[in-house]
Amino acid sequence: PRRMAGEPVAYLTGTKEFYGLPLQVDARVLDPRPDTETLVDWALALAAPAARMADLGTGSGAIALALQSQRPQAQVLAVDASADALAVARANARRLGLPVRFVQGHWLDGIAGPFDLIVSNPPYIPATDPHLAALTHEPLSALASGDDGLQDIRAIAAQAPSRLAPGGWLLLEHGWDQAEAVQALLRAAGFGQVHSRHDLAGMARCTGGQRTG
Known part of the structure; x- marks a missing residue:
């Protein structure tokens, strides 16, 4: 049976609810986790009604889609390097009638901005993590990020300041034990107001910072 083989239930049923939205998911995309709703909550607390937002x-x-559903006047851009993932995302947007704009690309390469808010749940598991073996049903490219798990977060933190409007925010999901390292990366990239938020289990799950100047 596929479930006994460790396949996520969402892939077996083909659907997953996230932030009250019924999403279609399959093995081309990461199974959305409830913990990621913490990131959406934080983004919505910061987002003005007509905010310009990017989801990397x-x-x-x-x-x-969660951001667009809660901020109908906002301009939301969604980026992914995977054409397969974008096919799933576009189908979800069409089904839900949400006007998110989709672009294929690597993080912020070729994207000018400016954005009031950039959010991302990037890959953050170290490539050497023994637990990766249990996640074989999900796309590895959406999970692993270099030897320390921070390769993609580093890239986003380096690119984001030049794409954010003055006072704009970058919010990142990361591993339960990475908050301190991600805070240090954001401070080194010139962000102010750097702090973390906790998920439902009380783990520091998201870290954000504001563009200064």
Whole structure:
């Protein structure tokens, strides 16, 4: 049986609810986790009604679609390097009638901005993590990020300041034990107001910072 083989239930049923939205998901995209709703909550607390927002590594479209559903006047751009993932995300947007704009690309390469808010749930598991073996049903490219798990977060933190409007925010999901390292990366990239938020289990799951100047 596929479930006994460790396949996520969402892939077996083909659907997953995220932030109250019924999403279609399959093995082309990461199975959206409830913990990621923490990132959406934080983004919505910061987002003005007509905010310009970007979701990097959108996968099924979960974060971008949740933001658009809660901020109908906002301009939401969703980026993913995977054409397969974008096919899933676009289908979800069509089904839900949400006007998110989708672009294929690597993080912020070729994207000018400016954005009031950039959010991402990037890959953050170290490539050497023994637990990766249990996640074989999900796309590895959406999970692993270099030897320390921070390769993609580093890339996003380096690119984001030049794409953010003054006072704009970057919010990142990361592993339960990475908050301190991600805070240090954001401070080194010139962000102010750097702090973390906790998920439902009380783990520091998201870290954000504001563009200064």
